[in-house]
Amino acid sequence: MLRVILxxxxxxxxxxxxxxxxxxxxxxxxxxxxxRAALGIDATPQAIARFEAEQGLDRPLHVQYLDWxxxxxxxxxxxxxxxxxxxxxxxxxxxxxxLELAALAFIIANLIALPFGALAAYHHQRRVDTGMSFLATVxxxxxNFWLATLLILILSLKLRVLPAGGYVALREDPARNLxxxxxxxxxxxxxxxxxxxxIMRAKMIEVLSSDYIRTALAKGAATGVVLWxxxxxxxxxxxxxxxxxxxxxxxxxxxxxxxIFLLPGVGQLVxxxxxxxxxxxxxxxxLTVTVVVLTANMLVDLLAALLDPRHVHVRALx
Amino acid sequence: xxxxxxxxPRSPGERLAQIPWKRYRLLVIGGAxxxxxxxxxxxADVISPSSPYEIDVTNRLQPPSRTHWLGTDEFGRDVLSRAxxxxxxxxxVAVVAVSVGLTGGTLIGITAGYFGGVVDLVLMRSxxxxxxxxxxxxxxxxxxVLGTSVLNAMVAIGIIFIPGFSRLARAATQEVLRxxxxxxxxxxxMSDRRILLGEILPNVxxxxxxxxxxxxxxxxxxxxxxxxxxxxxxxxxxxxxNMLNTGRGxxxxxxxxxxxxxxxxFIAVLGFNLLGDGLRDFLDPHLRDGA
Numbered sequence: 070m071l072r073v074i075l076x077x078x079x080x081x082x083x084x085x086x087x088x089x090x091x092x093x094x095x096x097x098x099x100x101x102x103x104x105r106a107a108l109g110i111d112a113t114p115q116a117i118a119r120f121e122a123e124q125g126l127d128r129p130l131h132v133q134y135l136d137w138x139x140x141x142x143x144x145x146x147x148x149x150x151x152x153x154x155x156x157x158x159x160x161x162x163x164x165x166x167x168l169e170l171a172a173l174a175f176i177i178a179n180l181i182a183l184p185f186g187a188l189a190a191y192h193h194q195r196r197v198d199t200g201m202s203f204l205a206t207v208x209x210x211x212x213n214f215w216l217a218t219l220l221i222l223i224l225s226l227k228l229r230v231l232p233a234g235g236y237v238a239l240r241e242d243p244a245r246n247l248x249x250x251x252x253x254x255x256x257x258x259x260x261x262x263x264x265x266x267x268i269m270r271a272k273m274i275e276v277l278s279s280d281y282i283r284t285a286l287a288k289g290a291a292t293g294v295v296l297w298x299x300x301x302x303x304x305x306x307x308x309x310x311x312x313x314x315x316x317x318x319x320x321x322x323x324x325x326x327x328x329i330f331l332l333p334g335v336g337q338l339v340x341x342x343x344x345x346x347x348x349x350x351x352x353x354x355x356l357t358v359t360v361v362v363l364t365a366n367m368l369v370d371l372l373a374a375l376l377d378p379r380h381v382h383v384r385a386l387x
Numbered sequence: 388x389x390x391x392x393x394x395x396p397r398s399p400g401e402r403l404a405q406i407p408w409k410r411y412r413l414l415v416i417g418g419a420x421x422x423x424x425x426x427x428x429x430x431a432d433v434i435s436p437s438s439p440y441e442i443d444v445t446n447r448l449q450p451p452s453r454t455h456w457l458g459t460d461e462f463g464r465d466v467l468s469r470a471x472x473x474x475x476x477x478x479x480v481a482v483v484a485v486s487v488g489l490t491g492g493t494l495i496g497i498t499a500g501y502f503g504g505v506v507d508l509v510l511m512r513s514x515x516x517x518x519x520x521x522x523x524x525x526x527x528x529x530x531x532v533l534g535t536s537v538l539n540a541m542v543a544i545g546i547i548f549i550p551g552f553s554r555l556a557r558a559a560t561q562e563v564l565r566x567x568x569x570x571x572x573x574x575x576x577m578s579d580r581r582i583l584l585g586e587i588l589p590n591v592x593x594x595x596x597x598x599x600x601x602x603x604x605x606x607x608x609x610x611x612x613x614x615x616x617x618x619x620x621x622x623x624x625x626x627x628x629n630m631l632n633t634g635r636g637x638x639x640x641x642x643x644x645x646x647x648x649x650x651x652x653f654i655a656v657l658g659f660n661l662l663g664d665g666l667r668d669f670l671d672p673h674l675r676d677g678a
Contacts, residue, residue: 096532324527339524
C-alpha cells in the first residue's frame with residue numbers, strides 16, 4: 070500500500086513541475102510581450118526596457134523560470150502588474166471559493182452519474198439503458214454556461230428563489246453560501262455528469278460480464294450481495310480514476326461559471342489576468358487551477374488504490 | 388453487414404434502402420441536426436430574413452413576432468438572422484480546429500506507435516502533459532498569448548485536440564503493426580515513410596474519423612465558450628457565444644436573448660454528438676460497449 074502511494078507521489082511531482090514549465094513558457098514565449106501587455110501597445114522602447122529591467126524580464130528565460138518557481142514554492146507568485154499587490158495572497162483568499170465549487174460540482178456529478186450509470190449497465194441494451202444513454206448525450210450537449218444562463222433566467226429572474234450571483238464565505242453564513250453556490254455547482258456538475266455516466270456505464274458493463282461475477286452468481290450468492298459487494302465496488306475503482314481525469318478536463322469551466330455568478334474564485338482571476346494583460350496574475354491563477362485538478366486526480370487515484378480489494382488482500386496476507 | 392454481401396449487385400438506391408435505418412436512429416437524427424447547422428452556415432444570406440448587422444433603434448428588444456420570428460436584440464437587430472449567420476463561425480472554427488487536431492494527433496500518434504522506444508516515450512509523455520490541463524483553461528491561456536481572433540481560436544482549439552487524437556492513433560497503430568501485411572512490407576524493403584503513410588495510415592483512420600465527430604461537438608462548445616468570454620469572434624460579427632454573453636445583460640426584459648443562442652449551440656453540439664455515436668454503431672456495432 071505504502072509503495073502504491075509513494076509511486077503515485079513520485080509521478081505527481083515531475084508532472085507538477087512540467088505543467089508549471091509549460092505554462093511559464095506559453096505565457097513568456099514572445100519576448101517583450103509581457104512588458105508590451107502591461108504598458109500598452111504605444112509604449113516607447115525605453116519604457117519597455119526600463120520595465121523589463123525592473124521586473125527582471127531581461128534575464129534569460131531559464132533564470133526567470135527558476136526564480137519564479139523558487140518563489141512559487143514558497144507561495145510568492147510575484148506582484149501584479151496592475152495593482153502591485155502580491156499575487157500569492159490574492160490566490161490564497163480566492164482558493165476556498167474554487168475548491169468549494171469544485172467539490173460541490175463533483176458531488177453533484179457523481180450523485181447523478183453513479184446510480185444511473187450502474188442502473189443502465191444492469192439493464193444493458195434494454196429500454197432503460199437506451200433511454201438513459203440518449204438522455205446523457207442530450208445533457209452532455211448542453212453548454213454549461215447556457216445552463217447557467219437558463220438557471221438564472223428561471224430561478225432568479227422569474228421564480229426569484231435563488232440569488233443570481235455573489236459570494237458569502239461558508240464560515241460567515243452557511244445557508245446563504247449554499248444558496249449562492251447551488252446554481253454554479255449544478256451548472257458545472259450536471260453537464261459533467263453526462264460524461265461520467267458513460268464511463269460508469271461502460272465500466273459496470275465490463276464488470277458485470279466478467280468471470281468472477283458469473284462465478285459468484287453460479288455458486289448461488291444472492292444477486293443483491295453480488296451486485297453491491299462485488300460489482301459496484303470493482304466498477305467504482307476503475308470508474309474513479311478515469312472519471313476524475315475526465316472531470317478535471319472539464320473543470321476549466323470554472324473560469325466561465327465563476328465569471329457568470331460573480332464568484333471571486335481562482336477561475337475568475339484567470340480572466341482578470343487576461344483582461345488586464347497581467348501576466349503574473351494569469352500565470353499564477355492558471356497554474357493554481359491546474360494544480361487543483363492534478364491534486365484531485367492524485368487523491369482519487371489513492372482512494373481507488375485504497376478501495377482495490379487486491380491491495381487489501383496483500384495487506385491481509387502479510 | 389452480411390445482408391449487403393448476400394444482396395449482390397444492385398443499384399445504390401436499393402442498397403441504401405436495405406440498410407435497417409431504424410437501428411441507426413442516432414445517425415439519422417444526428418445527421419439531420421448537423422444538416423440544419425451546415426445548411427444554415429452555407430446559405431446564411433439566403434435563409435436569414437434580414438441582415439444580421441442592420442441596426443433599428445426604434446425596434447430594440449422586440450419580442451418574437453411575425454416580422455422578427457425570434458425577436459430583436461438590444462440594437463434592434465433580427466435575432467434569427469444573427470443566429471443563422473453565427474453558424475458560419477462555428478462550422479468554420481470546428482472544421483479547421485478538428486483538421487489541425489486530427490492531422491497533428493495522427494502524425495504524432497502513428498510515429499510514436501510505429502517507432503516505439505524513446506520516440507514513443509518522449510512524444511506520448513508530452514501529449515499526456517498537454518492533456519493534464521483542463522481543456523478550456525489551456526484554450527484561454529493560448530488565446531491570451533496569441534491574441535483574440537477567430538483564426539487564433541481555431542489554432543488554440545486545434546492544439547487541444549492533438550493529445551486525444553494522438554493517443555487513439557497510437558493505439559490503433561500498435562494494433563495494425565501486428566498484422567502480416569506490415570511484416571510483408573518490411574520484407575520487401577519498403578521505407579518507414581511509405582509504410583507509415585501507405586500501409587498504417589489508411590488502416591487506422593476509421594476510429595479517428597469517428598472521434599473527429601465528437602471533436603466537432605467539442606470544438607463548437609469551445610469556440611462558443613471563447614466567444615462568450617470575449618476571446619473569440621469579436622462583435623459586431625455574430626457568434627452564438629458573444630450573442631449569449633451580451634444577451635445575458637438584457638434577460639429580464641428580453642429572455643429570448645438568453646435562450647436562442649444557447650439553443651443554437653445545443654442543436655449543433657447535440658447533432659455532432661449523435662452523429663458520432665451513430666457513426667460508431669454504424670461502422671462497428673461491437674465498439675459501442677467498449678470505450
